[in-house]
Each structure stands twice: as C-alpha cells, then as structure tokens.
Amino acid sequence: MSKQCARCPQKAALRRPKTSEQLCKSCFFRCLEDEVHQTISSSNLFKPGERVAVAASGGKDSTVLAHLMTLLNERHNYGLDLFLLSIDEGIAGYRDDSLETVKRNEQTYGIPLKVLSYRELYGWSMDEIVAQIGTKNNCTFCGVFRRQALDRGGVLERANKIATGHNADDIAETILLNMIRGDVPRLSRCINIVTGGEGPLPRVKPFKYTYEKEIVMYAYFKKLDYFSTECVYAPFAARGFARDFVKDLEAARPSAIMDLIHSAESWTISQGAQDQMPSPQSCQRCGFLSSQALCKACILLEGLNSGLPTLGVGRKNQGNKDRGKRGGGAAAAAAAGGQQLGGLIQLKLEEEEAAPPAAAAAAAAADVGDSAVCATKP
Numbered sequence: 388m389s390k391q392c393a394r395c396p397q398k399a400a401l402r403r404p405k406t407s408e409q410l411c412k413s414c415f416f417r418c419l420e421d422e423v424h425q426t427i428s429s430s431n432l433f434k435p436g437e438r439v440a441v442a443a444s445g446g447k448d449s450t451v452l453a454h455l456m457t458l459l460n461e462r463h464n465y466g467l468d469l470f471l472l473s474i475d476e477g478i479a480g481y482r483d484d485s486l487e488t489v490k491r492n493e494q495t496y497g498i499p500l501k502v503l504s505y506r507e508l509y510g511w512s513m514d515e516i517v518a519q520i521g522t523k524n525n526c527t528f529c530g531v532f533r534r535q536a537l538d539r540g541g542v543l544e545r546a547n548k549i550a551t552g553h554n555a556d557d558i559a560e561t562i563l564l565n566m567i568r569g570d571v572p573r574l575s576r577c578i579n580i581v582t583g584g585e586g587p588l589p590r591v592k593p594f595k596y597t598y599e600k601e602i603v604m605y606a607y608f609k610k611l612d613y614f615s616t617e618c619v620y621a622p623f624a625a626r627g628f629a630r631d632f633v634k635d636l637e638a639a640r641p642s643a644i645m646d647l648i649h650s651a652e653s654w655t656i657s658q659g660a661q662d663q664m665p666s667p668q669s670c671q672r673c674g675f676l677s678s679q680a681l682c683k684a685c686i687l688l689e690g691l692n693s694g695l696p697t698l699g700v701g702r703k704n705q706g707n708k709d710r711g712k713r714g715g716g717a718a719a720a721a722a723a724g725g726q727q728l729g730g731l732i733q734l735k736l737e738e739e740e741a742a743p744p745a746a747a748a749a750a751a752a753a754d755v756g757d758s759a760v761c762a763t764k765p
C-alpha cells in the first residue's frame with residue numbers, strides 16, 4: 388500500500404532525494420519552487436526592474452531554471468525582464484540539437500532568445516578547435532570561451548545579471564576538486580552564490596542549494612522539454628571522478644551534498660590565501676573581465692590563430708611544452724607569424740615562471756571559472 392504524502396492527504400508519488408520525505412507530485416513541485424524562491428529572496432539575487440539573462444543550454448538544469456524563473460517572476464512579482472541567452476559552441480550532434488530545444492522553450496515561456504556562436508565571436512567552432520588540438524584540453528577552450536561568450540551576450544543585450552543552472556551537486560564537486568588540488572584561494576570563491584559582482588555583469592546561481600536529482604525529477608514529472616544527451620567531448624573531461632565521488636557520498640548519506648556546501652560556507656580562509664587571488668581588471672585587448680593584462684580567452688585565441696594551440700592551456704608547464712616544440716619563446720612565436728604575439732607569449736611565460744606555484748595556479752584559473760578542469764562549472 389502506498390504511503391500518504393507527508394504534507395497533504397494525497398498518496399505519495401515519490402521520495403525526495405534531499406530530505407527523504409514522501410510527497411505527492413504537487414507538494415514536491417511546491418517544495419522545490421518555494422526553496423528556490425527562498426534562495427533567491429534570502430540572498431537578494433535580483434532587484435525589481437533588472438534585465439536578467441537566463442543562460443540556457445537546453446539541458447535539464449537550465450530548462451528548469453527558465454521554467455522556474457518565469458514562474459517565480461510572476462508568482463512573487465520580482466519585476467524582472469527575462470530573456471534566454473544561448474551559446475552555440477559548434478558541436479555537431481550535440482549543441483545543434485539542444486538549441487532546437489531552447490528555441491521551443493522560447494515559445495513555451497514567451498521570453499525572447501539570443502543565440503551567439505563561438506564561430507561568430509572567435510572565428511572557431513569547438514569541432515574545428517578539437518580537430519586542431521585533439522580531445523585532451525578541449526574543455527579548457529570550451530569553458531573559457533563560453534564564460535566570456537555569456538558575458539558578451541549579456542553586454543550586447545544590456546543585461547544586468549546572468550543566471551545559470553549550476554546546482555548543489557556542481558558546487559559540492561567544485562569544493563572537493565579545489566580541496567584535492569589544494570587550491571585554497573578558489574575554495575573561498577567557489578561557494579559564492581554571486582560571482583563577478585565586481586564587474587558589470589554578476590552571475591547568480593538560484594540552484595545553489597537544489598539537488599540535481601530533484602531538478603531531474605521536477606523536469607520529468609512536469610514533462611518539461613529538455614535535451615538530455617551528454618556533450619560528445621564530455622568523456623574527456625577531468626571532472627568526472629569528483630562527480631562520481633559526490634554521487635557515491637550522496638548514495639551513502641543524502642545530506643552529504645548540503646553538508647559539504649554548509650561546511651565550506653563556514654570555513655575561514657586565511658588572508659594570505661585570499662591575497663593570492665588576482666584583482667579583476669579589463670583585458671587590454673578585448674576589454675572583458677580578466678585577472679591579467681590579457682584575458683585567458685585572448686591568449687587561447689592567439690594560440691589557436693598562430694599554430695601554438697596549447698599556449699595558455701593548464702598550468703605553467705603547458706606553455707613550456709609549446710615553446711620546447713617550437714624552439715623557444717618569442718623566437719618561436721615570431722616564427723609562427725607575429726612579433727607582437729611573440730612579445731605577448733614571452734610576457735605570459737615569464738609571468739608564469741616567476742610566480743610561486745599557488746599564485747600561478749590562482750592566476751591561471753582566476754578568469755576561467757573552473758574551466759581548467761572542466762567546461763562550465765562554478
């Protein structure tokens with residue numbers, strides 16, 4: 388005999404992964420919606436009148452985000468001007484199909500959609516980049532370019548904020564990854580619900596406390612139109628082991644995800660570690676947010692355009708690999724086609740070589756989100 392819903396006289400239809408409560412579908416919907424509203428209001432994520440870009444990939448998280456942002460905006464009179472912002476990375480058999488989903492959602496939710504592609508912004512699609520560099524570091528390119536492409540789209544569309552579908556599982560994974568890597572400066576930052584607050588276009592995560600399993604259940608029971616295929620390059624991403632570990636922890640102890648986040652929120656990070664985070668500045672070339680004179684996107688693009696594709700990928704040694712292959716720093720770059728570029732490359736390599744390891748790691752990572760490890764995580 389099935390149990391009664393813990394909140395109403397209806398029969399329970401599911402057990403909530405986050406709390407183990409037995410609920411009927413309607414009570415589950417309402418719980419999840421109220422929790423996301425609570426996150427938004429208690430963290431003051433939005434102000435009335437703001438124009439908000441909902442970063443929409445067509446996947447489960449951002450589809451539920453588009454649905455809930457529309458619903459909560461109406462239900463609680465947030466007064467937001469919402470639109471969907473999609474980045475077409477140019478991955479055949481993956482993003483082209485998921486963008487079709489976003490286009491249908493544009494109709495469903497009645498909010499406009501803006502699509503920007505890597506090809507139009509950078510002159511390269513991800514498929515072309517992978518053809519050039521292989522599958523080893525492609526997630527770095529994808530993550531760096533996507534991060535900036537979202538900023539570019541937001542600025543073009545005069546948005547005040549970008550909302551992404553990063554969920555509690557994503558944040559728990561990032562906490563673990565930063566611990567495993569001993570990256571204390573980023574550990575202090577990865578739990579923030581708002582990032583980039585110092586720049587013109589802050590990013591917010593309304594799903595910071597929402598479990599991935601519950602997002603999937605919500606999408607499934609609400610019969611939302613979302614795209615569920617993994618990126619064709621995902622098996623090559625280095626984040627997988629942390630993801631599996633979080634899933635194992637959750638299976639043994641469902642509260643593990645929230646416990647990890649709450650623990651990380653209560654840590655006090657030493658001033659010394661915080662000081663290792665470079666101050667944000669504008670890239671001298673493109674003007675977008677950067678931690679150094681040139682942003683990571685401009686450095687990666689220079690590498691691609693000049694035949695030194697691993698320039699700026701990963702940490703200190705990667706640049707040296709290229710330099711070794713080509714016979715050395717500025718001379719190699721000049722040989723690859725540009726005195727100016729040679730100077731920039733040399734500058735970058737010298738900066739990396741001069742920096743102590745932790746500072747170099749922080750500098751390399753600061754303007755790329757978590758993309759040195761994986762594409763799109765917080």
Ligand SMILES: Nc1ncnc2c1ncn2[C@@H]1O[C@H](COP(=O)(O)OP(=O)(O)OP(=O)(O)O)[C@@H](O)[C@H]1O
Nearest residue numbers: 442443444446447448449472473474551552553763
């Ligand atoms: N191509 C894209 N265009 C716009 N936003 C994106 C794109 N890719 C990722 N995002 C944003 O970044 C968030 C995290 O992306 P990630 O690739 O980790 O996907 P995910 O966890 O599978 O999310 P989703 O289910 O929404 O694809 C997404 O929820 C979305 O808000």
